Amino acid sequence: MSKVLVIAEHDGTTLNGSTARAVSCAKELGLDAIDIAVLASDGCSVSEQAAAISGVNTVILVENPANEHAVSALLAPQIEALSDGYSHLLAPSTTFGKDLLPRIAAHLGAPQISDIMRVESARVFDRPVYAGNAIITVEAPEGIVIGTVRTASYPVAENGGSATIEKRELSVELPSHTQFVELSSGGGEGRPDLQAAATVVSGGRGVGSEENFSVIYGLADKIGAAVGASRAAVDAGFIPNDHQVGQTGKIIAPDLYMAFGISGAIQHLAGIKDAGTIVAVNKDADAPIFEVADFGLVGDLFQVIEELEAALG
Amino acid sequence: MKILVGVKRVVDYNVRIQVKPDGSGIATNGVKMSMNPFDEIAIEEALRIKEAGHAAEVIAVTMGPKVAQEQLRTALAMGADRAIHVETDDDIQPLTAARIFKALCDKESPKIVLLGKQAIDDDNSQTAQMLAAISHWPQATFASSITLDGDKATVIREVDAGLETLSVDLPAIISADLRLNEPRYVKLPDIMKAKRKTIDTFTLDELAVEPAPAIKILKTSPPAKRQAGIKVESVDELVAALKEKGLVK
Structure with missing residues (x-):
């Protein structure tokens, strides 16, 4: 019997949508x-959410105070203990999965396939390289198949399942060399999650300053969108890092992506390729973002946003 | 204390890569090659740690064909003290790379191994974590700040939810994210000086490294292209188009 173990990402109370993807x-x-x-540490609520995903057979719940925060050095040996008997091990390709899964793969002596975007067979997959400018089709060698899933390539699996929840005690020694200190969030409170939002309003270097970003937030709030940013805007300190979209930030697939003052470096485009519709507003008519935009508008972003807010009023 | 830093030769980040028509890979003939940008940040951070008096020696490591020594020379010109070249013409995948680094850690006993968080060619983002795993050392990936205090490092990590702070015991593996620092420019006299620095060369056999099971690349294809869009002349036209698609109310 071949079966897959998917590692759940959560914050202690809520299952992250990347898991259902x-x-x-x-x-x-x-x-x-x-x-x-x-x-x-206390996984009742999260395991119930996981059990509700359709198509899931069993949710294995391991409760341990050490699991209060997702520290890979502590999670890895536990997952390794659970992995026995599985032909496949998957995790979302978020910073959680990217940090954790290679640690498990290396212990198991298996290579890892990063960012699976298409399944051809149980051992053959497509994945992007060079910031998505080439796609390679790869075959995993004999043994357990370990991969992270490019979440923008997969929809959230529907609810309606009723998997069994099975509590498991593990007698695994956990290292003491790594201590969680704190997590500070970039202040997106109350706004939709960038990786799950149907609409994303995003700003780049052209926004000009941290203060000016308030117009991006303003439009986003008006239309119920999440807020994204280019690397240039994050590097310039206009907005915190957790808003960064691109090859090294978040890869997203909203229905509508609106880019204001973003020139469109290939590293940024890598993060938005799967968006349903891309709107670009930029002063520079030659900005590369227009090459991928469904609707491009050359103009001053502040004026455009003002007019947009009026029109969508 | 020693710091070991990984340096990978990759297609320069400004190059628009082309997939070969026969699907056998990407065209690299005559294409500009550079040090992986994240590795440059890793080298810079190691140098700053040394300049702050926390480290005695920075050792740059690469693995690959002879020509990869160009990137080691860049690292030496930036200020690394010496370099190690693990020479191989094979495609080195992350788990094998981790085994090579492990063999070098056994030889050099560094307190910190600094690697880029990913290479911009294969975009795998695995080697640091795999090295940490097989060394049974802590890992602090995607670092945007490193503070050393005796036998511990406090690392701020860029994660999806914001910034996470970890405290790790040394020795540890740290992978560098974009905002860790801005690498210095190399000056001509430093390039000249770098030519006199030592590069030691090893083979996988000499390091007694057994290559790990490898993923086989069956083919390389260009990505699906987005359909070219249109330019609209006004906000009204834009709003009308978005309403027609049901994307805004």
């Missing part, structure tokens, strides 16, 4: 069972 990928493997591993 990874389940969508897992379904395409065509295996006998899909299980989800929830490692938490």
Whole structure:
């Protein structure tokens, strides 16, 4: 029997949407069972959410005070202990999965396939390289298949499942060399999550300053959008890092992406390729962002936003 | 204390890469090659740690064909003290790279290994984590700040939810994110000086490294292209188009 274990990403109370996207990928493997591993300090709520995802057979819940924060050095040995008997191990390709999964793969002596964007068979996958400017089709060698799932390539698997929740005690020694200190969030409170939002309003260097970013937030709030940014805007200190979209930031796939004052470096475009519709507003008619935009408007972004707010009023 | 830094030769980040028509890979003939930008940040950070008096020696490491020594020379010109070239013509995947770094850690006993968080060619983002795993050392990936205090490092990490702070015991593996620092420019006299610095060369056999099971690349294809869009002349036209698609109310 071949089965896949999907590692759940969560914040202690809520299951991250990236997990249900990874389940969508897992379904395409065509295996006998899909299980989800929830490692938490108190995981009742998260494991119930995981059990509700359709197509999931078993949710394995490991509760340990050490799992209060997702520290890879502590999670990895526990997942390794759970991985016995699985043919596949998947995690979302978020900073959580990217940090954790290679640590597990290396211990198991298996290579990892990063950013799976298409499943051809249970061992053959497509993944992007060179910031998405080339796609490679790869085959995993014999043994357990380990991969992170490019979340922008998969929809959130629907709810309606009723998986069994199985509590598991593990006798694994956990290292003491890594201590979680704190997590400070960039202040997107109350706004939709960048990686899950249907609409994203994004600003670049052209926005000009941290103060000016208030117009980006203003438009986003008006239309219920999440706020994104280019690397240039984050580097310039206009907006915190967790808003960065691109090759090294977040890869997103909203229905509508609106880019204001973003020139469109290939590294940024790598993060928005899967957006349904891209709107670009830029002073520079030759900005590369216009090459990928469905609707481009050459003009002053502040004036355009003012007019947009009036028109959408 | 020693710091070991990984340096990878990659297609320069400004190059628009072309997929070969036969699907066998990307065209690299005559294409500009550079040090992976994240590795440049890693070297810079190691040098700053040394300049602050926390480290005695910065050792740059690369693995690949002979020509990869160009990138080691760049690292030496930036200020690395010496370099190690693990010479191989094979495609080195992350788990094998991690095994090579492990063999070098056994030889050099560094307190910190600094690697780029990902290479901009394969975009894998695995080697640092894999090295940490097989060394049983802590890992602090995607670092945007490193503060050393005795036998510990406090690292601020760029994560999806914001900034996470970890405290790790040394020795540790740290991977560099974009905002860790801005690498220095190399001056001509430094390039001349770098020519006199030592590069030691090893083979995988000499390091007794067994290559890990490898992922096989079956083919390389260009990505699906987005359909070219249109330019609209006014906000009214834009709003009308978005309303027609049902994207705004």
